[in-house]
Amino acid sequence: MFGAIEAGGTKFVCAVGNEDGSVLERISLPTTTPEETMKEVFDFFDAFELKAIGIGSFGPIDVNRQSDTYGYITSTPKTPWKFYNFLGAVKDRYQIPVGWTTDVNAAALGELMKGAAQDVDSCVYLTVGTGVGGGAVINGKLLEGYGHPEMGHITVEQHPDETFEGFCPYHGNCLEGIAAGPAIEQRFGQKGHLLADKKEVWEMEAFYLAQALMNYTLILSPERIILGGGVMKQQQLYPLVREELVRQINGYVALPPLEEYIVTPGLGDNAGITGCLLLAAQQLS
Structure with missing residues (x-):
């Protein structure tokens, strides 16, 4: 089973599903502060045995693996999330492979593999x-x-x-x-x-x-x-x-x-969360 986090500026969608991008269970919760929002994210995923997680996040984010702030949300206007180590927090919690990209890149991946492309x-x-x-x-x-x-x-x-x-x-x-x-x-x-x-x-x-x-x-x-x-x-x-x-x-x-x-x-409003699941599955290949 794989985990997916579609992190938007207004809401987070978290899901668990299969390697083909099929969602088995999901929740939606408001984007407030990292402390409040991530507690709910972890409470959801703690109930499952996951192989990998895919994150598609609002940005800007740091995707440069050579950077000291790789995995961070960077210059966002959402002040509580500015320079938040999103990827690090998830990896520290679960000690499994975690894919990391933007929410719209994840949606593009979802549409390419399961949707209109x-x-x-x-x-x-x-x-x-x-x-x-x-x-x-x-x-x-x-x-x-x-x-x-x-x-x-x-x-x-x-x-x-x-x-x-x-x-x-x-x-x-x-x-x-x-x-x-x-x-x-x-x-x-x-x-x-x-x-x-x-x-x-x-x-x-x-x-x-x-x-x-x-x-x-x-x-x-x-x-x-x-x-x-x-x-x-x-x-x-x-x-x-x-x-x-x-x-x-x-x-x-x-x-x-x-x-x-x-x-x-082709996936309607599910492009992002589908792409995050597919991104998670890719971490094992």
């Missing part, structure tokens, strides 16, 4: 919600190096009608600052789900997302891009993003059939 070797997973985050699996391997992808903080060109300055505390109007859910709400004065019939809202959103997908396409050449998160519950966004991507690419490179290239998550 099962038939390809490379995919990008982008979540668009209260923030924007992206992960990638390229030729079957998680994309990591000195650090990990921070796909939500790339620079984007401003829409001609843009008046909003962006909300990212680090970069202002980066992709996250200009296209995440809070940006939509602050720009138009209402939450996105209340603006479903306002075409101008989603055309502007598609303008920004397509820019990002063009960059990921040109740099990573994934075989599939999966768009998830709360903002992408607006299904009218998918055709708008596809059309806008074609316009922006402007014939420079060939794209796969768009309905197969830009898709919804």
